[in-house]
Amino acid sequence: EAQVTQNPRYLITVTGKKLTVTCSQNMNHEYMSWYRQDPGLGLRQIYYSMNVEVTDKGDVPEGYKVSRKEKRNFPLILESPSPNQTSLYFCASSLWGYNEQFFGPGTRLTVL
Amino acid sequence: AQSVAQPEDQVNVAEGNPLTVKCTYSVSGNPYLFWYVQYPNRGLQFLLKYITGDNLVKGSYGFEAEFNKSQTSFHLKKPSALVSDSALYFCAVRDGTSGTYKYIFGTGTRLKVLA
Numbered sequence: 001e002a003q004v005t006q007n008p009r010y011l012i013t014v015t016g017k018k019l020t021v022t023c024s025q026n027m028n029h030e031y032m033s034w035y036r037q038d039p040g041l042g043l044r045q046i047y048y049s050m051n052v053e054v055t056d057k058g059d060v061p062e063g064y065k066v067s068r069k070e071k072r073n074f075p076l077i078l079e080s081p082s083p084n085q086t087s088l089y090f091c092a093s094s095l096w097g098y099n100e101q102f103f104g105p106g107t108r109l110t111v112l
Numbered sequence: 113a114q115s116v117a118q119p120e121d122q123v124n125v126a127e128g129n130p131l132t133v134k135c136t137y138s139v140s141g142n143p144y145l146f147w148y149v150q151y152p153n154r155g156l157q158f159l160l161k162y163i164t165g166d167n168l169v170k171g172s173y174g175f176e177a178e179f180n181k182s183q184t185s186f187h188l189k190k191p192s193a194l195v196s197d198s199a200l201y202f203c204a205v206r207d208g209t210s211g212t213y214k215y216i217f218g219t220g221t222r223l224k225v226l227a
Binding site: 045100 | 144148154155156158163202204216218219
């Protein structure tokens with residue numbers, strides 16, 4: 001089944017404790033992206049990647065890191081999480097940068 | 113600056129009536145426009161897109177959208193609403209700046225279809 005998977009689905013952590021949210025797609029898509037969803041703000045793009053080793057900032061990249069070492073994986077790294085990063089995070093992929101995106105199920109992160 | 117506006121936080125419509133969810137945008141270059149739907153406790157699903165061609169785009173679940181270049185709008189429509197259409201709808205546009213593949217999403221419109 002074609003899908004985007006994210007892990008973990010739920011995470012509660014404390015300020016400053018480094019964490020990684022994994023994202024994987026099995027559709028051989030070139031483009032992958034991370035978004036955060038907050039009430040009243042909709043979805044905001046954090047980072048995106050056009051290909052292996054090619055990443056670029058979205059609208060809200062501060063406090064996040066990404067890497068794209070393999071085509072299928074695009075992990076999101078929070079080196080020192082803070083409470084304002086409490087949010088619902090979505091990973092997405094598309095064939096190219098101008099196609100419709102397929103979204104993962106989301107990761108609900110709470111930073112205390 | 114590139115932007116997307118969904119002016120209504122919520123739209124209520126009776127089952128069987130036509131529905132419209134509004135979206136306006138501001139981007140440089142040619143717009144790549146999308147609609148996505150989010151059902152409760154689910155991820156987002158693609159509904160339809162406009163890249164080029166006919167201004168009226170047909171998508172999944174009987175939805176369609178009309179691209180209006182002069183009004184910079186891309187409103188989502190359906191002739192006859194179903195209770196199961198109740199969900200959160202997002203309009204999105206690809207940033208038209210050359211060399212970038214950023215996406216800007218609207219704040220979302222909650223559609224409530226009343227039986």
